[in-house]
Amino acid sequence: MIDADGYRSNVGIIICNKNGQVLWAKRFGQHSWQFPQGGIKEGETPEKAMYRELYEEVGLKPEHVKVVASSRQWLRYKLPKRLVRWESPAPICIGQKQRWFLLQLIAKEEQIGFDTCGHPEFDDWRWVTYWYPVRQVVSFKRDVYRRALTEFAHAAFSLMHRTDKKRNKRPRRGSYK
Numbered sequence: 001m002i003d004a005d006g007y008r009s010n011v012g013i014i015i016c017n018k019n020g021q022v023l024w025a026k027r028f029g030q031h032s033w034q035f036p037q038g039g040i041k042e043g044e045t046p047e048k049a050m051y052r053e054l055y056e057e058v059g060l061k062p063e064h065v066k067v068v069a070s071s072r073q074w075l076r077y078k079l080p081k082r083l084v085r086w087e088s089p090a091p092i093c094i095g096q097k098q099r100w101f102l103l104q105l106i107a108k109e110e111q112i113g114f115d116t117c118g119h120p121e122f123d124d125w126r127w128v129t130y131w132y133p134v135r136q137v138v139s140f141k142r143d144v145y146r147r148a149l150t151e152f153a154h155a156a157f158s159l160m161h162r163t164d165k166k167r168n169k170r171p172r173r174g175s176y177k
Contacts, residue, residue: 001039001040001041001042002092002093003097005094006091006093006094006095007076007093007094007095007096007097008039008093008095008096008097009039009040009046009096009097009099010037010038010039010040010096010097010098010099011037011038011040011046011049011050011053011098011099011100011101012035012036012037012075012098012099012100012101012144012148013035013036013037013050013053013054013057013100013101013103014035014100014101014102014103014148014149014152014156015035015036015058015060015065015103015104015105016068016102016103016104016105016130016156016159016160017104017105017109017127018104018105018159018160019127019160020129020130020156020157020159020160021127021128021129021130022035022127022128022129022130022132022133022156023035023036023058023105023112023125023126023127024125024126024127024128024132024133024136025057025058025121025122025124025125026122026123026124026125027121027122027123028114028120028121028122028123029123032138033133033136033137034133034137034138034141035133035137035145036053036054036057036058036121036122037053037096037098038052038053038056038057038121040099046070046099046101047067047070047101050099050101054103055116056116056117056121057114057120057121057122058112058113058114058122058125059111059112059113059114059115059116060105060107060111060112061111063107064105064106064107064111065103065104065105065106065107066103066104066106067101067102067103068102068103068104068152068155068156068159069101069102069151069152069155070099070100070101070102071098071099071100071101071148071151071152072151074097074098074099075097075098075099075100075144075147075148076095076096076097076098076144077095077096077098077140077141077143077144078094078095078140079093079094079095079096079140080140098144098148100148100151100152102152102155102156104159112125130149130153130156130157131149133145133149134146134149
């Protein structure tokens with residue numbers, strides 16, 4: 001769906017593990033890496049689109065993740081002129097407007113895969129530190145990544161600290177008599 005301003009409606013997905021790292025995926029046959037993302041179809045809610053894209057792009061089902069947060073507003077980026085597709089005399093779309101989701105992976109990471117559809121978007125993935133993607137994504141997406149990660153930072157780091165507290169609990173000592 002393309003809005004009146006020429007932006008294609010889209011969802012962006014940030015998947016966090018228990019260590020506060022995020023899933024960073026390599027585009028199929030390319031050297032560029034990004035978060036999973038994809039278009040919203042006519043009549044589809046952003047959340048339904050997120051679950052569909054999650055499965056199509058990285059093989060995860062709703063039961064494999066927990067929705068931690070979603071962006072309060074649409075985040076937009078313009079495409080560089082060289083990437084804009086035209087349908088004479090006007091462009092098809094000038095950029096993307098995205099609703100972002102922060103997910104916590106609750107399944108084993110072996111569930112992540114690229115073989116759920118005939119045309120995979122990605123061919124590799126890895127866990128990276130939370131802020132790493134801001135420095136590494138293509139320049140025209142950088143501001144949107146920074147804004148999404150900033151909005152979700154508190155929730156993401158809270159997840160990590162909750163996990164740390166559970167993992168680092170010391171056994172209680174008995175009282176001295």
